[in-house]
Amino acid sequence: xxxxxxxxxxxxxxxxxxxxxxxxxxxxxxxxxxxxxxxxxxxxxxxxxxxxxxxxxxxxxxxxxxxxxxxxxxxxxxxxxxxxxxxxxxxxxxxxxxxxxxxxxxxxxxxxxxxxxxxxxxxxxxxxxxxxxxxxxxxxxxxxxxxxxxxxxxxxxxxxxxxxxxxxxxxxxxxxxxxxxxxxxxxxxxxxxxxxxxxxxxxxxxxxxxxxxxxxxxxxxxxxxxxxxxxxxxxxxxxxxxxxxxxxxxxxxxxxxxxxxxxxxxxxxxxxxxxxxxxxxxxxxxxxxxxxxxxxxxxxxxxxxxxxxxxxxxxxxxxxxxxxxxxxxxxxxxxxxxxxxxxxxxxxxxxxxxxxxxxxxxxxxxxxxxxxxxxxxxxxxxxxxxxxxxxxxxxxxxxxxxxxxxxxxxxxxxxxxxxxxxxxxxxxxxxxxxxxxxxxxxxxxxxxxxxxxxxxxxxxxxxxxxxxxxxxxxxxxxxxxxxxxxxxxxxxxxxxxxxxxxxxxxxxxxxxxxxxxxxxxxxxxxxxxxxxxxxxxxxxxxxxxxxxxxxxxxxxxxxxxxxxxxxxxxxxxxxxxxxxxxxxxxxxxxxxxxxxxxxxxxxxxxxxxxxxxxxxxxxxxxxxxxxxxxxxxxxxxxxxxxxxxxxxxx
Numbered sequence: 001x002x003x004x005x006x007x008x009x010x011x012x013x014x015x016x017x018x019x020x021x022x023x024x025x026x027x028x029x030x031x032x033x034x035x036x037x038x039x040x041x042x043x044x045x046x047x048x049x050x051x052x053x054x055x056x057x058x059x060x061x062x063x064x065x066x067x068x069x070x071x072x073x074x075x076x077x078x079x080x081x082x083x084x085x086x087x088x089x090x091x092x093x094x095x096x097x098x099x100x101x102x103x104x105x106x107x108x109x110x111x112x113x114x115x116x117x118x119x120x121x122x123x124x125x126x127x128x129x130x131x132x133x134x135x136x137x138x139x140x141x142x143x144x145x146x147x148x149x150x151x152x153x154x155x156x157x158x159x160x161x162x163x164x165x166x167x168x169x170x171x172x173x174x175x176x177x178x179x180x181x182x183x184x185x186x187x188x189x190x191x192x193x194x195x196x197x198x199x200x201x202x203x204x205x206x207x208x209x210x211x212x213x214x215x216x217x218x219x220x221x222x223x224x225x226x227x228x229x230x231x232x233x234x235x236x237x238x239x240x241x242x243x244x245x246x247x248x249x250x251x252x253x254x255x256x257x258x259x260x261x262x263x264x265x266x267x268x269x270x271x272x273x274x275x276x277x278x279x280x281x282x283x284x285x286x287x288x289x290x291x292x293x294x295x296x297x298x299x300x301x302x303x304x305x306x307x308x309x310x311x312x313x314x315x316x317x318x319x320x321x322x323x324x325x326x327x328x329x330x331x332x333x334x335x336x337x338x339x340x341x342x343x344x345x346x347x348x349x350x351x352x353x354x355x356x357x358x359x360x361x362x363x364x365x366x367x368x369x370x371x372x373x374x375x376x377x378x379x380x381x382x383x384x385x386x387x388x389x390x391x392x393x394x395x396x397x398x399x400x401x402x403x404x405x406x407x408x409x410x411x412x413x414x415x416x417x418x419x420x421x422x423x424x425x426x427x428x429x430x431x432x433x434x435x436x437x438x439x440x441x442x443x444x445x446x447x448x449x450x451x452x453x454x455x456x457x458x459x460x461x462x463x464x465x466x467x468x469x470x471x472x473x474x475x476x477x478x479x480x481x482x483x484x485x486x487x488x489x490x491x492x493x494x495x496x497x498x499x500x501x502x503x504x505x506x507x508x509x510x511x512x513x514x515x516x517x518x519x520x521x522x523x524x525x526x527x528x529x530x531x532x533x534x535x536x537x538x539x540x541x542x543x544x545x546x547x548x549x550x551x552x553x554x555x556x557x558x559x560x561x562x563x564x565x566x567x568x569x570x571x572x573x574x575x576x577x578x579x580x581x582x583x584x585x586x587x588x589x590x591x592x593x594x595x596x597x598x599x600x601x602x603x604x605x606x607x608x609x610x611x612x613x614x615x616x617x618x619x620x621x622x623x624x625x626x627x628x629x630x631x632x633x634x635x636x637x638x639x640x641x642x643x644x645x646x647x648x649x650x
Contacts, residue, residue: 002067005055005146009139012048012103015041016133023126027119027195035122039110042125045132046107049100056093056145060086066152069093069145075156077552085168086159091293091308092145094176098289099135101177106132109184109209117201123191131183134315142308158552161579161586167227174220175247176292179285181213182250185257186282186323189275193326198333203265207495208641210258210278215637217251222630233587233602235522235618237626240389245364246288252361253281256354262495263350267412270351272334277354279323284361286316291368342414349407356400363392394448398455401510404503405459408466427465431458449518456510463500490639498640505632508625515597515622528612532561536619538599539563543571545606545613554578558603558613562592574603574615597621 019041026034056069060083065071073089088094106128113121139145185206192198224244225237238244257277260270290312327334340347367384374382409423434457435450444450467486474485474492490497525533532541541561548555556576562569574590585605592599600618607613 001055001059001062001064002146002148005052005059005067006140006144008048008052008055009136009144009146012045012052012099013133013136013140015045015048016129016136019045020126020129020133023122023129027122027126030119035125038122038125038129042103042110042129043107045129046100046103049096049103049136052096052146053087053100056096057083057087059146063156065154065156066148067145068147068149071149071153071156073156073159075158075552077550078156078159082159082164085163085172088172088176089159089163092139092143092147094172094293095135095139095143096145097173098176098180099132099139101173102128102135102180102183103132105177105181105184105209105212106187109205112208113205114201117188117205119195119197120188120191120202123194124187127187127190127194128183131187131319138308138311142311158579158581161553161577161582161584162231164586165227165231165588167223167230171220171223171227174216174223178213178216178218178220179247179250179288181209181216182254182278182282182285184209185213186278189278190323190326193275193330196330196333198271198330200264200268200271203261206274206278207258207261207265210254210261211637211641214251214254214258215633217247217254218633219630221247221251222627222633226627229623230589230591231587233589233604233616235520235589235600235602235616235620237516237623240364240367240386242291242368245368246291249361249364250281250284250288252357252364253277253284256357257281259350260354263347267338267347269338269340269347272331273351273354275327275334279320279327280358280361282323283316283320284365286312286319287365290316344410344415344417344420346407346410346412349403349410353400353403353407356396356403360393360396360400363396364389398451401452401459401506402455404506405455405462408500408503409462427458427461430461434461446518449514452510452514456507456514459503460507463503466500467497494642495640498636498638498642501636501639502633503636505629505636508629508632512622512624512626512629516620516626519621521619523617524614525617526607526612526614533615533617535617537564538619540599540601540615540617542613542615545610546573552579552581556603556606558590558615560590560601562599572599572601574601576603593624595622595624598623 019038022034022038022041025031026036026038056067058064059067059070060074061080063070063074063076069090069092073093074083074086078086086093088097106125109128110121110125113124188202188206188209192202221244224247228239229235229237257274260277261274263270264274290309293308293312340351342348367388370384371381374380405427406424409427410420411423415423431454435454438444438453438457439450444453467489470489471482471486474480474489475482478485478488480488521536523533523535527533527540527542529542529544532539534540539562541563543559543561546557546559554577556578557573558576559571559573561571569592572590572592575588577586577588578584579586587602587604590601590603598618598620600620602616604614604616
């Protein structure tokens with residue numbers, strides 16, 4: 001198995017080198033046969049890496065401990081269902097996954113690139129294949145997942161207990177694929193700069209792949225928050241951890257890019273800005289991979305410690321220098337045909353939106369690298385905590401949501417103050433009424449929360465106003481009922497209205513953050529069996545502990561009976577796993593979730609008598625809405641990406 005896996009990597013390396021050579025040669029000499037040969041070689045690279053992935057998965061399933069990577073990340077007691085998680089639990093496997101994911105994305109994107117982009121297609125193939133080559137070379141020379149050992153152990157070390165969670169089946173692949181998928185729109189942009197054919201032909205396919213990378217990162221970040229919320233035992237979901245930030249920053253860059261590129265598509269503007277944005281997003285994605293795989297910043301999310309940090313730092317430096325070097329070299333060709341005509345226009349709103357997003361990314365990046373800078377300059381590591389991020393990025397995020405409500409209502413090109421007043425009067429009055437009602441009903445007095453509710457409500461009302469206005473117009477012109485008219489409206493402009501659905505998801509997320517951050521309750525207690533405690537309106541009774549012993553762990557579940565007022569809500573179980581080989585205690589919260597609030601209980605330890613246990617109990621309002629935002633993000637992205645039906649002219 002080890003020889004087969006290594007052989008497939010070597011074959012992929014040779015095919016990839018051939019692909020790069022033929023792609024650039026065919027593009028330079030305008031040889032269609034060479035271009036087609038390079039594309040076929042790209043497909044074969046994907047097939048070779050797929051075989052390598054299958055070989056490693058098979059080695060895990062067969063408990064082939066002659067392969068070092070398999071022995072280090074699995075054991076005989078590991079449930080087979082976690083084989084896929086073990087596959088990317090360490091650096092070697094995760095790098096193989098990244099190489100395969102990028103290769104697969106490149107093959108799909110090449111098959112989708114329309115003919116009108118001309119020479120951009122082979123140059124795109126060449127650029128993205130160079131990136132794939134980097135990962136294959138690292139796999140073969142520095143991080144071979146198929147390295148064998150002569151002394152074969154009877155059993156392996158086992159999988160990290162923190163990875164034995166349902167979220168781990170999707171969260172890491174989403175994040176890794178999202179980070180590396182930025183390579184596709186980046187390669188399209190680089191192809192234009194290399195060829196000198198810089199026009200708007202790449203915009204549609206660039207937007208599609210920007211959205212693909214964006215939604216993968218968005219879902220990955222949400223799933224990561226859910227994982228942290230349920231298993232880390234601190235009651236939160238986001239701590240501005242370096243690895244969280246490493247995925248969040250390129251997501252911000254992509255958010256700016258997919259908004260800005262729509263302006264280029266509609267108005268022929270921001271051509272230079274969009275190339276800069278995708279370069280920044282790619283650099284932040286490369287930085288994210290550096291932090292994840294051997295970076296110098298410690299994190300609870302880092303499971304694959306290694307000495308490969310310098311390799312990814314070198315990749316980050318070289319790719320950034322080359323991409324921005326090409327950008328400045330071709331700057332004279334990047335000037336758009338039109339310019340901003342008014343400060344009161346949708347284009348200006350998009351530009352300010354981008355500046356807000358980049359500001360958040362910059363301040364987040366500064367917080368991540370500051371401990372490194374402080375250690376180099378002073379010899380003392382000064383960490384940046386959650387208060388810094390909240391104080392700096394919080395106001396920027398509120399401003400961003402406010403723009404999300406106002407920007408889509410502004411007309412294209414230009415307007416004046418009287419027009420803007422007429423446009424905003426209904427949303428502003430409606431927002432005022434709703435916010436006053438909410439504040440009085442729920443007795444909300446905290447200024448920051450009121451501001452958050454104001455901007456979130458304004459954004460929501462703006463979306464609903466656009467939907468209502470458009471639906472009425474459709475119904476009036478077609479005579480169809482309102483439901484069908486609404487469906488027609490969505491289908492008539494999928495990118496715009498798919499974006500509005502995503503805006504609704506962001507508003508849900510904002511309300512969830514406001515509720516859980518400012519109105520949560522917390523209590524730490526010791527309870528003996530039969531005792532109860534109260535928090536908010538809840539009464540929690542500790543009824544007993546169930547214990548089950550497995551070869552690699554001991555599981556204990558603390559059963560808790562929940563009552564709210566006079567209503568019995570049933571029982572929940574807080575889970576705890578003890579892993580002697582890792583000297584680790586793993587927990588999973590018992591959570592009773594409703595649209596109003598979560599009751600959240602962590603079982604942390606037992607006393608020597610075996611009948612008394614320590615619990616952390618929290619009531620977190622509105623967290624449910626954060627997880628609901630995920631399906632809306634996916635739905636909005638699907639609507640935005642769904643191709644329009646081509647009309648046949650008879």
